[in-house]
Every structure is written in C-alpha cells, then in structure tokens.
C-alpha cells in the first residue's frame with residue numbers, strides 16, 4: 554500500500570518518534586503548526602479515516618486514546634492540549650491512514666474553525 558504513515562511505521566521514511574508500542578506510534582509532524590505537534594496512529598492500516606470506525610474495529614481507537622495522557626506527558630504538555638482528527642474531503646484529510654493530531658505547547662485559540 555502506498556501510504557506515507559505505513560512507510561513511517563516500517564522505517565522506510567524517517568520520523569522523530571515520541572512514543573511507540575506494539576499497537577500505536579506517535580511521531581513529530583513534519584510541518585508543525587504548534588510548538589508541539591505530534592501525530593498518533595495505529596500501526597496497522599485497518600482504518601483509513603474516522604468514517605471507517607465501527608463497533609467491531611473501535612478497540613484500537615480506545616487503546617490509542619488511553620495512551621494520549623502518557624504521550625502528552627512525554628511531550629511536556631502539562632498545561633493541556635488539543636486532539637484533532639481530520640476526516641475526509643471536507644475535513645481536509647490528506648493522509649488516508651487514520652491519525653490524531655496532538656497539539657500544544659502554547660495557548661491555542663478558542664476557535665476550531
């Protein structure tokens with residue numbers, strides 16, 4: 554599969570890893586829009602976007618979210634942070650391997666859109 558994030562998981566594209574276990578990977582975004590901007594992904598490319606989530610495959614998403622406080626601590630985000638998922642065309646999703654942006658390191662704006 555020609556997927557940038559699968560290539561990052563496989564080590565074919567270098568990345569700065571923030572957290573890794575057998576199920577998920579967090580790495581620094583190549584084009585950060587905040588002092589801390591990490592991408593968190595399931596390693597396995599089962600879900601292309603949030604729109605693919607079902608009751609049968611949602612376990613990995615719950616697992617990923619259970620690790621967010623730990624990844625945030627590793628990233629120095631004691632004052633809080635924002636999690637964003639871009640989904641589909643109107644959501645401006647560019648990489649079709651489900652991922653969550655972890656943003657922080659400064660006071661973020663109140664508006665989401």
Ligand code: 5GP
Pocket residue numbers: 557566568569580581582583584585592638639645646647648649
């Ligand atoms: P999306 O717009 O799909 O929600 O976000 C994709 C994100 O992946 C973007 O913020 C983009 O900067 C990041 N990205 C794209 N290609 C690479 C890459 O090769 N390495 C890293 N570290 N981030 C990437």
Ligand code: ZN
Pocket residue numbers: 554556557558559560598649650
């Ligand atoms: Zn992928």
